[in-house]
Amino acid sequence: MLYVIAKSVSKKENIEETKEAMLALIEPTRVEKGCVQYDLHQDQEHPENFFFIEQWDTKEDLDKHLKNKHLVKWAEQQKVLLASPMEVFMMDRLA
């Protein structure tokens, strides 16, 4: 199992648009092969901070996900909406 945290920091003037763009990723992603968890969170104190908490059966499943059209679209949207590039942490679960 692969555990992922993806942190996106929206430009402050784009918070709602960023939220909508990220919410739109959820339905098509959750039906993808190997997607075990794909949940979106928003920082209470700094609402420009968004976090996907994800679990994928394999790295290959995740790689395929990143090539899907809704992710390719999001990659373009990021350039306009985010204040800095999305940070993706690929993790092992220790306990």
Add this chain to the structure above:
Amino acid sequence: MLYVIAKSVSKKENIEETKEAMLALIEPTRVEKGCVQYDLHQDQEHPENFFFIEQWDTKEDLDKHLKNKHLVKWAEQQKVLLASPMEVFMMDRLA
């Protein structure tokens, strides 16, 4: 429900010690009131990066947790083991 990501960056020379110190938090924490999830992860690419992914029934439960002796001890250990202060993100789950 309160969702939390806590990111700790170990000094590179203390990675194993940091890992042991964080692993020791798990058992006493998971039996605390309101603790729904308390999982420790390590970044595959940058092993100095550790992430707790947590869920708590209420903010009060989390606040009590932070005052427990194993957390007070960890607060002291952080000063020695970590390269920078632990970042804690309190989040709402959007979907």
